[in-house]
Each structure stands twice: as C-alpha cells, then as structure tokens.
Amino acid sequence: MRDQAGDGDPDEAAEPRLLLIIEDDDAFARTLGRSFERRGYRVLLAPGLEEATALTEEHGPGYAVVDLKLKGNSSGLACVQMLHQHDPEMLIVVLTGFASIGTAVEAIKLGACQYLAKPSNTDDIEAAFDHVAGNTDMELTNRSTSIKTLEWERIHEVLAETDFNISEAARRLGMHRRTLARKLEKQRVK
Template identity: 45%
Template sequence: MPERFLIVDDDPAFTRVLARAMTRRGFDTQVARNVEQALEMARETPPDFATVDLKMEGPSGLSLIPLLRELNPAMKLLVLTGYASIATTVEAIKSGADNYLPKPADADQILKALQVSQVPVDTAPDIPETPLSVNRLEWEHIQKVLQEHDGNISATARALGMHRRTLQRKLAKHPVRR
C-alpha cells in the first residue's frame, strides 16, 4: 500500500503541482485547503507524511501540527511557508514539526527535508560564511516580537517603539534573503 501524503495549503496552483509530483513519486496524496479539512482527512486516514502551510484562511497551520502529531506520532511533518523567520521556525519545531522550509520549494527539496530528521545527530548543519544583513536581522526580530504578541500588530508596534503603520509597511514587504 502506498504511503499517504497530506498537503495542507490554501494556494491551489502550488497544491496542484505538489500533489501531482508526490503522486508521481508513488504517494497516495490528499490536499486540504484549511485546518478543519486537514483534520477531517487525517482522522479518516492518518497520513505518513504531511506538509503544512503556516498562513491560511482561518486558523494558522501551527495549530494543526500537534493535532496531526496526536493522530500519528510517527508521521514526518514539514512546515512550508512564504513567511519564513526564525521565530516561526522555532514555534513550528516546538509544536512538533520535523522540519521547516521557506517557499518556493519543489518536491525533491520537500522529500529531502522530510528525510533530514533521519540523519544522525552528530551531523552538523552548514554554517554560512557571511552573517545576516542588518535588514534581515531587523525582519527576524520583528517576526519574533510579532509571534510573542500572538500576531497583534498594535501590541507589537508598541513593544518595538514604532508606529503601527510603519510596522505594517515593514510586514507587507517580502523578507530580505540575507
């Protein structure tokens, strides 16, 4: 019987391409557009693998991680997001995700990331030669403070000592790569 792969994401184009790629690789693939739909599918047939998007309509994908973990503790679970930051990475791993990837990611990168948890513990990750830029550090710090305030923009702006509109402009921009 093929292994089950659950894709939880509200982007129809991305899920269509990823589902097709995973099906070609021999997985029994299902797609859920939100947390409720994903839970319903997972309760019916718990998946062996899952990718979960963080930002979707309704509840965040973070709330789904521990629920999926309860249904199948052996499941390999990967968080995918276009809003990658250190704060959300830490929160996803604490919630029970095995790994975390920023979008865009292809099927091979996703499968490789799902296998990373099987790598021996003594294998150290690559450390980049150059440090993060000041702009990236600022973006990471904003994401951390935003996470601490449960996504509340006004409370985050007060904590950072900046105007709410300034914070909203910074959050509307895509993250700086390095």
C-alpha cells in the same frame, strides 16, 4: 523513510505514498500537490485544522506538509500536534514564511520531523522527509547576518505575535503604521 507500499508481494503494485498538505493558499497548495503527484504521491489538500482532522481520520496519511500560519483560528502547530497524536510515525514537515527559533522548537516538540523556511520546493520537502535523524556532521555556517535580514526576521516575529495586526505590530516595532505597510508591500509578505 516511511514506506506505504503493499505487504511485500512482488506481484502487488506498491500503493502511492499518501501526503496531506495543510495550506490555506489554494494556488500554492495545488501547485505543491501536483509536484508531489508527479513524484508518485497521492495528495490530499486541507486549508485548516478541521478539514485536516477529517482527512487524517478517514485516510491515515503517512506524510504531511503543514503551513505554520493558517487563516482564521487554525494554527499550523495545532495541526502538527493533531497529526502526531493520530500517528506518531507520520513524517511531518512544517513550512513557514515567518521562521523563528521559537516556532521551530515548538514544531519539533509537537512532532514535526523538519521545519523549513519558505520558499521551499518539492526537492527540499522530500529531502526533509528523508532526513529525519539529526546530523552532527552538518556544516556550521560562518555567514554573518545582514541588518536587513535581521530587520525582516524581527518584523515577521512581531507580525506573528500580533496575529498579523499591522497597527499593533507597528506600535510594538516603534514605527508608523504606513512605514510598516510600505515595507510589507515591498516584500509582499505572505
């Protein structure tokens, strides 16, 4: 794990670990930030790429949590790429409510150390910072996937592909727009 402490002088107090949270949901970002502050991190918040770039250049964080889907033209993957280019040693964890193998692979290729599906808590994220190397002893699950889970994964995938355009996603999924809207309302997808 990357250490941002002082130069090793025992009399010098260790600096807090500096974490950048790139998340456009203000309430979630503040809650996550407070949780990390209680664990001794100094936290910076950015809602998108432009703000994250400015904070990264000014402060040089060693850790980052990046939401994959950001409002506007910001992309979590673009944020990961910018962070990794700024500091290849930075530990970057990507969070998403729309997990897919394709985006996970791209996030890792661009420099993320881990990729977590929401909901993930502070424990999950901190464990992801600590677990950077691959693990060949990881237990392979033999759990079958339900039809409902497969349906939600496909809906999320198509929503992401269509930039969350409900009408276009419904057309690609072969369902009525109102049917898709009801499914989304039931699940309260972010």
